[in-house]
C-alpha cells in the first residue's frame with residue numbers, strides 16, 4: 001500500500017500499526033497534513049480553543065534530564081506564587097476572555113492537597129471556567145479530592161513510550177508510575193492529556209509510532225507533542241533540537257487516530273519554528289498569563305525574550321493570529337466533545 005492508501009485506511013478504521021506510522025513519518029507531508037486538517041474540520045469544527053496557562057511555581061523535586069527546572073539546576077532563581085496571587089491571576093485571565101486556566105508547576109510539595117483544593121474552589125467561584133491541572137505525579141487521593149473540588153482536566157505527558165528511555169531520563173520515577181497516574185486520572189473522570197517529545201536521545205521513528213499508539217490506547221482527550229529543545233544547564237545540553245517537521249507529522253497522525261482530541265500547537269514548537277501545527281490538525285493554543293517577572297523564570301527550555309504586554313493585548317494578538325489562518329476563536333470552555 002502506498003502512504004495515501006494507508007492514511008485513508010487509518011482515517012476509516014482509527015487504527016494503525018507501528019510499521020504504517022513509520023512509513024508515513026518517512027514520507028511526504030502534503031497529503032497527510034491535508035487529511036489531518038480535514039479530519040479536524042469534520043470532528044472539531046473551525047473553532048480554536050485558547051487556554052490561559054499559569055505557571056505558578058518553578059520549584060521541582062524531579063531530575064528530568066532534559067528539563068531546565070530540574071532540582072539540580074542551581075542557575076535558576078526559584079519562585080512560588082501565593083494562592084491569592086494565583087486566583088487573582090486566573091481572574092484577570094477570565095476577564096480577558098479565557099474560559100480555561102491551566103495551573104502548571106514543577107512538582108512542588110509546598111502546595112499540599114488542601115492548598116490546591118482551596119485554589120480550585122476559589123477559581124471556580126469566578127464563573128464558568130474550566131480548570132486544567134498540571135502538577136505532576138501525586139497520590140490517587142490528591143487527584144480524587146481535586147476532581148471533587150471541580151478540577152476538569154489534567155495534563156501529564158508520558159514523554160516517551162520507550163520505558164528504557166523513560167527510566168533513563170527520569171531517575172526519580174518510572175514509566176509504570178507515569179502510566180498508572182494517567183489511568184487513575186481517566187478513572188476519576190478527568191479529561192486527561194498526555195503527550196511526548198520529538199528528538200529525545202535514543203528515540204527512533206518506531207518510538208514515535210509507539211508514542212502515538214500509546215495516546216490511542218489511553219484514549220486521551222488531549223495530547224501535546226513538541227520538539228525537544230536542549231537546555232544549557234541540563235545533562236542533555238549537547239543534544240540537538242527535535243525536528244519540527246517530524247513534530248508536525250506526529251500531530252497530524254495523532255489527529256487521524258484520535259479524531260476529537262484537543263491537540264495544541266505546543267509552545268516548544270512555536271519557539272523552534274515559525275510554522276504552527278494548525279496546518280497539521282491542531283486546534284488549541286496556550287498563552288502564559290502569569291506576571292512577566294515569573295515567566296522568565298519558568299525556564300524549561302531556552303526561548304527568546306518576549307515583549308512585555310498585558311494579558312488582554314496578548315489575547316487580542318493570538319485571536320488575530322488564529323483568524324489570519326481562516327480559523328475561528330472559540331468562546332466556549334472547549335471541553336472534550
Ligand code: 5AD
Pocket residue numbers: 066067068157159196197226227228229230231268300301
Ligand atoms: N524541550 C522541550 N520540551 C520540554 N519539556 C520539558 N523540557 C523540555 C525541553 N528541554 C516539556 C515536557 C513537559 C512539558 C512541561 O515541557 O514534555 O511535559
